[in-house]
Amino acid sequence: MDPPAGLSDDDVRELVKEVLEIEQERVHMEIPQNAINEIEKAVREKVVE
Amino acid sequence: MIFNRLELVNFRQFYGHQEVEFSASDRNVTVFHGANGSGKTTLLNAFTWLFYEKVSFTQDDKLASERALAEAEPKDIIEVRVTLDFEDDDVRYQASRSYDVMKHHDSDLTGFVKGRNLVVWYTDETGNRQKKANPRETLANIIPERLQDVFFFDGETIDQLTQINNEEQVQEAIESVMGITTLERAIRHLESAAKRFRKEAADKGSSELQELTLELQGLEDKVAEDSEKLTVVTESLDDIDQELTKIDDELRVLGAATELQERRDTITEALEQAKEKQAENLRDISEQISEYGHIPFAMDAIAKLGEFLDDKHAAGELESAVDSNVIESLLEDGRCICDRPVEEGSPAADQLSNLLARNQQTVVGTKGRILGTYLGDISENEQSFFGNLSELISNRKSLREEVQKHQAELSDIEFALKKIDDDHIVELETRRESLNKEQNTKLTRKGQLQESISTIEPKIERLENTIKNEQRKSTRADLAAKRQETCEYLQAAFEKTYDRQKNEVREEINTWVNDTFQSIIAKEFYAEVDESFRLQILKDVGDISAEEVDKSTGERQVASLAFIGSLVRLAYEKFTENDPASNYRGGIYPIVMDSPFGSLDPEYQQKVSAMLPQMSEQILVMVTDSQWSDAVQGELGDHAGYQYNLDVTNASDAASGYESTAIVPEEMEVVA
Numbered sequence: 148m149d150p151p152a153g154l155s156d157d158d159v160r161e162l163v164k165e166v167l168e169i170e171q172e173r174v175h176m177e178i179p180q181n182a183i184n185e186i187e188k189a190v191r192e193k194v195v196e
Numbered sequence: 197m198i199f200n201r202l203e204l205v206n207f208r209q210f211y212g213h214q215e216v217e218f219s220a221s222d223r224n225v226t227v228f229h230g231a232n233g234s235g236k237t238t239l240l241n242a243f244t245w246l247f248y249e250k251v252s253f254t255q256d257d258k259l260a261s262e263r264a265l266a267e268a269e270p271k272d273i274i275e276v277r278v279t280l281d282f283e284d285d286d287v288r289y290q291a292s293r294s295y296d297v298m299k300h301h302d303s304d305l306t307g308f309v310k311g312r313n314l315v316v317w318y319t320d321e322t323g324n325r326q327k328k329a330n331p332r333e334t335l336a337n338i339i340p341e342r343l344q345d346v347f348f349f350d351g352e353t354i355d356q357l358t359q360i361n362n363e364e365q366v367q368e369a370i371e372s373v374m375g376i377t378t379l380e381r382a383i384r385h386l387e388s389a390a391k392r393f394r395k396e397a398a399d400k401g402s403s404e405l406q407e408l409t410l411e412l413q414g415l416e417d418k419v420a421e422d423s424e425k426l427t428v429v430t431e432s433l434d435d436i437d438q439e440l441t442k443i444d445d446e447l448r449v450l451g452a453a454t455e456l457q458e459r460r461d462t463i464t465e466a467l468e469q470a471k472e473k474q475a476e477n478l479r480d481i482s483e484q485i486s487e488y489g490h491i492p493f494a495m496d497a498i499a500k501l502g503e504f505l506d507d508k509h510a511a512g513e514l515e516s517a518v519d520s521n522v523i524e525s526l527l528e529d530g531r532c533i534c535d536r537p538v539e540e541g542s543p544a545a546d547q548l549s550n551l552l553a554r555n556q557q558t559v560v561g562t563k564g565r566i567l568g569t570y571l572g573d574i575s576e577n578e579q580s581f582f583g584n585l586s587e588l589i590s591n592r593k594s595l596r597e598e599v600q601k602h603q604a605e606l607s608d609i610e611f612a613l614k615k616i617d618d619d620h621i622v623e624l625e626t627r628r629e630s631l632n633k634e635q636n637t638k639l640t641r642k643g644q645l646q647e648s649i650s651t652i653e654p655k656i657e658r659l660e661n662t663i664k665n666e667q668r669k670s671t672r673a674d675l676a677a678k679r680q681e682t683c684e685y686l687q688a689a690f691e692k693t694y695d696r697q698k699n700e701v702r703e704e705i706n707t708w709v710n711d712t713f714q715s716i717i718a719k720e721f722y723a724e725v726d727e728s729f730r731l732q733i734l735k736d737v738g739d740i741s742a743e744e745v746d747k748s749t750g751e752r753q754v755a756s757l758a759f760i761g762s763l764v765r766l767a768y769e770k771f772t773e774n775d776p777a778s779n780y781r782g783g784i785y786p787i788v789m790d791s792p793f794g795s796l797d798p799e800y801q802q803k804v805s806a807m808l809p810q811m812s813e814q815i816l817v818m819v820t821d822s823q824w825s826d827a828v829q830g831e832l833g834d835h836a837g838y839q840y841n842l843d844v845t846n847a848s849d850a851a852s853g854y855e856s857t858a859i860v861p862e863e864m865e866v867v868a
Contacts, residue, residue, distance in 0.1 A: 151681040162686055166386065170378045171781075179333075182381065186389045186683070194679045196671075 151194075158193055165189045197284040197338060198814055199786050204859075205277040205294075206261040207245075208238045208253075209844075211856040218786075219837020220814045227817055227832060228859070229824040230842025235857040236818035239842075240790040243348045246278040246293045248341045249314075252350070260297040260307045263854035268299045274307060284338055285783075288319045291335060339785075343372050346760055351753065351791035362434070363729035366759070367698065370729070373767040374701050374780045379694040386687040393680035394663070401673035405666040412659045419652050426645040429638050436635045443628050445749065453613055453621045460609045467602035474595045481588045488581035491574060498574055523552045701766070701780065702729065708762035709755075716754050716803040723755040731759050750796045757804060760787065761811035768813060786814035793823050802827040809835035818842075839864055 150159045169185040199218045204210040218226045230236060241251040251259070260276045268274055277294035293314045297307035316331035328334045339347055346369045371377050391413075398409035447457040527548055530538050538544045613625040667677035706724050713723035713733075723733050732744050733755050770782030792808065793801045805828045808815050819828070839862040847855045 151678055151685050153678065154682060154685075159686070159689070162682070163689065166382050166686060166690070167378065170382045170385070179385075183385045183388045183392070186385050187392055190389060190393075190679050190682050194675070194682050196675055 154194065162189060162193055197282055197784055197786060199816070200281040200283065202242065202281075203277070203279040204242055205275055205279075206264040207242055207276055207278055208259060208261060209235050209855060209857045210238065210242075210859070211261045211263045211854075214859050216840060216859055216861075217838060218814065218816060220786075221837075223835055223837030224813055225809055225815045225817060225832055225835040226838045226840075227819065227824075227836050228840045228842055229819050229821055230857070231821055231844060234842035234844045236790050236820070236842065237350065238857075239818055240348055240350065240788060242278045243280070243788055244344055246280055246291060247335050247339060247348075248344060249293065250341075250344070257309075258306050259295060261854075261856065262305045263850075263852050263856050265297070265299050265305050265307055266852065266854055270299055270301050270304070272299050273297065273310060274299065289334075290317045291315070291331065340368075340372055340377075342368050346763075347785060348788045349760075349790070351789060351794035362731070366725060366731050367729040369760075369763055370698060370701050370705070370725075373763050373785060374697075374770065374782060376694065376697050376701070376780065378781070379690055379697065383687055383690045383694065386683045386690065390680045390683035390687065393676045393683060397667050397673040397676035397680060398663075400676060401667060401670045405663065405670075405673065408659060408663050408666060412656065412663060415652050415656050415659065419649055419656070422645045422649050422652075426642065426649070429642045429645065433635065433638050433642065436631050436638070440628060440631055440635075443624050443631075447613070447621065447624055450618070450621055450624075452616050452618050453624075456609050456613050460606060463602050463605050463609070467599065467606070470595055470598045470602060474592070474599060477588060477592050477595055481585070481592065484581065484585055484588065488577055491578045491581055494574075495578060520552055523548050527552070697780070698729075699727075702727075705759075705762050705766055708765060709758050712758035712761055712807060713755055716758075716800060716807065717751055721751070723758055725759065731755060749794070750800055753794050753796065754800065754804065757792065757807070757811070761807065764812045765810070784813050786816065787812045788816040790818045791820065791823070792817055793819065793828075798825070798827065801825070802831060805831035808832065836864065 150156065166186055166189065169182050169189070198220045201218065202216050204214045206212065216226075228236060228239060237252070241253065244250050244252070245259070260274050264274050274297045275294060276297055277292060279290065279292040281288070281290050283289070291314075294312075295309050296311035296313075298310045299307050314331045316328040316334050317325050318328060320326050342365070345353075345365065371380060394409060394412075398406045444457060444461070447453040448461075526532060526538060527545060530540070532538050532544060536544070538548065610625060610629060614622050616622065664677065667673045702725050709731075710722045710724060713721075721733055721735050723731065725731050733751060734744055764785045764787060767780075767782040768784055770780045771784060773782075789808075793804060796804060801823060808817065809832070817832070841860045841862055843858045843860045845856055845858070847853060850856065
């Protein structure tokens with residue numbers, strides 16, 4: 148499976164790292180919605196017009 | 197995680213305020229021993245009530261101490277509370293759950309819950325004590341509720357880990373303990389984020405796109421709803437299976453029922469085999485019909501086609517048995533098959549030209565002749581179709597009779613068991629019968645839900661593709677769609693890693709599971725978690741194959757203990773290695789065990805007690821006085837940091853007139 152158009156392998160690696168960090172922090176964030184918000188933000192920043 | 201101290205206030209028979217400390221490190225075992233009914237299971241329930249507000253008592257509304265209620269005046273409020281001090285990931289916590297129970301009237305010994313409270317404090321990096329905003333979530337993250345049977349377990353039921361259909365619990369235990377749940381959460385959250393972007397794309401796209409997205413959402417909600425129901429039905433079917441197995445186990449050893457139960461085992465097996473053959477027969481019938489079933493209906497048309505070809509043949513339109521290409525090449529080469537020259541304008545050349553012209557003009561030509569040869573095959577197929585079908589239908593009839601015969605035999609056995617002059621056997625059999633009925637209803641429901649899901653899923657796939665095409669039409673919708681696609685791509689990548697890691701841990705843990713199991717049980721058997729995460733007990737048959745064996749409750753219990761111990765040990769190892777390159781976080785987990793020896797015989801009890809201190813950094817074990825034998829004390833004594841006696845004061849001896857238990861610390865032997 149190829150990365151979505153416009154995303155390099157490095158972009159994907161960075162996003163994977165960010166998502167993992169968000170999830171590992173989640174226990175302390177306590178509200179599940181926060182993790183989804185953070186992931187959404189990270190993807191918005193990486194995938195731009 | 198390490199438990200430090202537990203405080204009980206008026207919790208069931210633990211009247212008043214009582215406290216216990218737990219040991220860890222070198223002397224990592226804390227022992228509670230007492231007579232039957234002294235409160236061992238209540239102590240285990242104190243943990244599950246604190247963490248999940250769940251207890252396993254029959255009267256789960258009776259949490260307040262009867263003695264405390266008896267001493268109170270009507271309208272007085274009694275505090276029922278469990279408080280636990282523990283450490284997790286270098287953070288100190290104090291969790292406390294309490295009920296305010298009001299006494300209604302003079303003889304009220306149950307009370308009414310007026311208020312519920314759960315609070316979790318933690319000490320932050322600066323040493324300040326802070327209150328957790330979401331205490332329930334905090335506790336659920338530390339030990340997820342679905343793992344309560346693994347970490348707070350009742351020895352009488354722990355063998356369930358090796359039961360059929362328990363792969364889910366085994367898998368969840370592996371994921372949770374090894375910290376793989378991080379990946380599982382990432383997958384779920386990426387899916388939610390993808391849905392948000394899909395909605396955004398819909399909002400920014402055409403009205404058609406919005407409608408399609410709404411439709412998709414509706415279908416996804418329906419699948420989620422059905423899947424949830426399916427999980428509930430499947431879980432309850434698993435419970436029924438387990439209870440039925442237990443009843444059968446019990447009937448097998450109850451003298452008066454043994455013979456009938458053994459006969460039932462044999463007939464049940466024969467019935468299962470007959471049902472399998474029945475299913476196979478149905479598959480064969482449906483295959484025959486789908487492949488050849490059209491033939492009898494087409495025979496009229498085939499006969500007409502045959503007549504038509506015969507007419508054509510009679511009219512000379514099918515007379516050429518030679519392909520047009522062959523005639524063309526003869527004319528081109530100027531030589532006949534018999535090697536005589538065929539010169540242009542010669543009678544032989546004219547004859548070949550005429551034949552070629554007829555072949556090309558004819559309606560049916562060569563294809564008609566080929567079709568003519570197939571007609572013969574079709575007729576033969578018709579004959580064999582009827583022959584095969586009739587044989588299959590006759591088999592179906594005899595299989596149906598066989599199934600009915602076995603079912604009738606089973607009914608007779610049920611009837612005979614219920615006629616035995618033994619209340620317990622009759623009670624077990626009656627319960628078995630009602631479980632069977634419930635099982636049938638739930639199996640039907642399960643089938644309906646599976647059918648519903650499998651009908652909707654292809655529709656979802658088609659809609660997703662239509663939506664993707666629609667999204668590309670709008671630039672703004674396209675950007676949101678790209679973000680959605682990115683989330684889905686990441687989700688797929690995480691899913692792949694997740695599966696790989698689960699299997700890596702499974703393989704790693706298997707060596708320990710088996711070593712521990714074999715150190716207690718005879719060497720000819722071994723235990724393993726197979727590829728579908730079933731914890732099995734196997735025996736080698738031949739050089740290359742092994743088969744699952746139906747072992748006793750005791751052996752299943754040892755396999756379950758070996759699994760939990762190995763998992764906790766591996767998690768500890770990964771946690772202390774703290775290898776930044778490792779994908780597993782691991783962790784430290786205490787194990788709380790009520791009656792870890794369950795139904796084990798004395799030899800196994802001693803071997804298991806030798807294994808317990810190695811299982812985890814912290815073990816809390818509750819045993820009956822009879823199990824707290826010299827042999828068990830000999831194995832556990834050196835590892836026990838604290839030892840408590842659950843001292844019961846019976847109602848008849850108590851000044852209050854109500855039974856209660858005091859947790860009394862005992863002097864420990866000092867080991868040089």
